[in-house]
Amino acid sequence: MTLTDTPAPREAAAELGINSLFGLHGRTAVVTGASRGIGAVLAEGLAAAHASVVLIARSAQGLEQVADRIRSAGGTALPVACDLTDRSQAAHACQEVLERTGGVDILVNNAGGPLFQAKFLDVREEGWDKVFNLNLTSVVRITQLLGHGMVERGTGSVINISSIGALQEWPEISHYCAAKAALLSLTRSLAADWAPHGVRVNAICPGWIDTDVNRAYTADPARRRATGAAAVPLGGWAPPGDVLGTTVWLASNASRFVTGAVIPLDGGSSVGMPAHLRAQLAPTA
Ligand SMILES: NC(=O)c1ccc[n+]([C@@H]2O[C@H](COP(=O)([O-])OP(=O)(O)OC[C@H]3O[C@@H](n4cnc5c(N)ncnc54)[C@H](OP(=O)(O)O)[C@@H]3O)[C@@H](O)[C@H]2O)c1
Incomplete structure (x- = not known):
């Protein structure tokens, strides 16, 4: 193809269509840690x-509530209750997933x-x-169990949902940061391994997201300010929905030439941890 054969950007966009770029029609996605x-x-x-x-998650009740909202x-x-740290439960769950769906196209390792x-x-x-389990x-377990079908097809x-903790120092959660860094x-490695098989593997590293896991910070107004608005260049705590756009993009054709990417999603906080935030995170004797 020469330069003159290349369609103008507007024609190219029309030819592809935004739905075929971002739409996930006909695909099956598995999301772990989907109960909340x-x-x-x-x-x-x-x-x-x-x-x-x-x-997938341990709480059948939590999964049912999310599944009900999707159906409404x-x-x-399809909710599948399972403790992913238990090898035989994970194997049973994946067998059920494969039997009920016929194969998985998108795997979001979020738990x-x-x-x-x-x-x-x-x-x-x-x-x-x-923590490593x-x-x-x-993640290794479920990616092997569900990924072999992707490789075959x-x-x-x-x-993979990692964390900004994988990219920077974090007091008192070295175990978590090391595990999330290993995930990156x-x-x-898996991106390189599976690229010839047409399977893409990418990671998102969220920063401060307002969920249950951070209640100790968000429930206290002073700590909430120090860890959110004062520490994040784009300001404040992000709602979980802020992780969605990047996830849909990585799941879809729109990112079909992207693999092995590690994407900080942290309002710019990985640029550096300010001293006042470091002080807030210090142990309270
Ligand atoms: N929130 C943040 O600021 C933040 C920042 C960086 C990275 N992340 C990462 O983002 C992901 C989601 O975090 P989140 O804030 O949404 O956490 P969360 O509110 O605590 O939710 C964690 C989810 O994982 C599931 N889960 C936990 N242990 C499990 C197990 N053994 N087997 C199956 N499912 C299990 C939980 O469901 P059950 O309890 O029902 O099993 C729940 O659905 C995690 O990987 C976290 O490390 C979060």
């Missing part, structure tokens, strides 16, 4: 983009969390293992 917080919003948003959505909005949702806060010297090996090993998008390493 970021995962619930991602599941609802992917369904709104016309994907059939499988929701006209979408398709995770720091589980506890502790000085490094106080972290016991058992706690370290639990939830934030890394369970030669198409798919895996989206896995993302890049």
Whole structure:
């Protein structure tokens, strides 16, 4: 193709159409940690983009509530209750997913969390293992169980929800930061591994998102200000919905030439942690 063969941008956009860029018609998406917080919003948003959505988490009740909201909005949702840190539960859940859907096109590995806060010297090996199991090993597990179908079909998008903690220092959650950083390493290696098979693997690193996991900061007005408006260049705490646009983009044809990307989604806070925020995060004796 020569330059003169290249369609003008407006024609190219019309030819592709915005729906074929971002729409997820006919695709099946699995979202882990979909019973609340970021995962619930991602599941609802992917369904709104016309994907059939499988929701995974431990709380059957939480999953049912999110699935009901998706169905009331006209979408398709399949809740599958499972503790992803348990190998046999994860295997059963994935078997059910494959039997009920016939295959998965989009996998959002969102379940995770720091589980506890502790000085490094106080972290016991058992706690370290639990955090790695939830934030890394369970991702490996489910990505192997559901990803082999993507590789066989030669198409798919895996989206790993890491954290800004993987990219910068964070007092008292070294266990979580190390696990989320390992997830980024896995993302890049797997992206290279699976690119020849047409499967893309990318990661999002959220910053301060207003969910249950951060209630200790958001419930106290002074801490809320110090960690939000005063510390984030774009200002304030982000609602979970702010993670949705990047997720739909990574799931869709709009990002079909993007793999191995690590995307900070933090209002600019990874540019550096200001001293006053560092002070707020310091242990309260
Ligand atoms: N909120 C933030 O500021 C922030 C910042 C950076 C990164 N992140 C990351 O974003 C992701 C979502 O965070 P969030 O704030 O939405 O957390 P959240 O509100 O605590 O939700 C966590 C979700 O993971 C599920 N989950 C936890 N353990 C599980 C297990 N063993 N098996 C299956 N599901 C499990 C929970 O459901 P059940 O309890 O029903 O199992 C829940 O649906 C996490 O990976 C987190 O590390 C969050």
